[in-house]
Amino acid sequence: MIDKQSPIPIYYQIQEHLRSMIENKELKPGEAIPSERELAEKYEISRMTVRQAITNLANEGLLVREKGKGSFVAEKKIEQPLMQLTSFSEDMRRRGIEPGTLVKEFQIVKASVKISEELQLPEGEEIYQLNRLRLGDGEPMAYEILSLPKEKLPLISEEIVKGSFYNYIEKEMGLSIERAVQSFEPSLATELESEMLNIEVGSPVLLLRRTTYLSDGSPFEHVKSTYRGDRYKFVAEMKR
Structure with missing residues (x-):
């Protein structure tokens, strides 16, 4: 050979x-x-x-x-379309994979300058910050840092965000999710990300940042997600 x-x-x-x-x-x-x-x-x-x-x-x-x-x-990669706004749980179930969530940290903090801009809040206003590990059939898929405006979502708890957060927003709160602005880029796993995702430090990952808006135009969520590069690929259909 x-x-x-x-x-x-x-x-x-x-x-x-x-x-x-x-x-x-x-x-x-x-x-x-x-x-x-x-x-x-x-x-x-x-x-x-x-x-x-x-x-x-x-x-x-x-x-x-x-x-x-x-x-x-590597296992076969999960394809996620870029033109459709769905939750992690919805994506997993659509592919016959059982979603899961491990909440690593749930706290109330003061919004940074960047998060204040994304959520259209006064600088330093209180927000919920949630660090969670997203699982597919028990296997780590993504590590997320979720920022939520406390005043807009006063009843959010750790138990609620263990499940489908979008389902709670729409079904329990009666709000309508309209759109999101999302960016993604290649990156290399940090020490924390490697520990969370059970991969080597420096392994390729996909880094996503998304701000999601309600039908009244107000943002209710900003999330930074680190996806395992060996398990995910993003697909966009483009027409001319």
């Missing part, structure tokens, strides 16, 4: 061989690939060369690294 006389770099040969095994389902989603040491010994190359091949595939989202366990073939 490895031709050390070839002008093609050895790390690239390893990388493409592993890619072929994944595409041909010789290595299946969730299955561990051989360790760096095993591959290095098998092909009599350095572990650094093997590591580069694995890193490249992890950056593409074909492999996922788990701390202390090794590298695994």
Whole structure:
């Protein structure tokens, strides 16, 4: 498999061989690939060369690294359309996946300058700040920091935000959600994000920021979400 006389770099040969095994389902989603040491010994190359091949595939989202366990073939990515405003719970259930939420922190804080602007509040006004881990079939999918205006949503509790927050807003409060402004960009997992999402520090993630508005034009939510890059991709349909 490895031709050390070839002008093609050895790390690239390893990388493409592993890619072929994944595409041909010789290595299946969730299955561990051989360790760096095993591959290095098998092909009599350095572990650094093997590591580069694995890193490249992890950056593409074909492999996922788990701390202390090794590298695994990534599960099929969940596609989320960009032109439709849905909640995380709605997205999961639509795909036959059971959603879940672990609330890591729920507190009342004074809004920062940035959050005040997003929620159209006086600077320093009190807001609910919620840090929560979103799960799909028990597996970490996204880590969210949610900011909510306390005056507009006075009865919000930790129990409410464990479920579908949008469902509560519309069904329980009788409010109408109209639109959202969202941005997303590639990023690398911080130490906190890696701990929350059970991925290596520096793993590729998708960073989303969204402000959501009611039908009267007022914002009621700002959320910063970090999605696992190996499990998510966003799809947009464009017409000319």
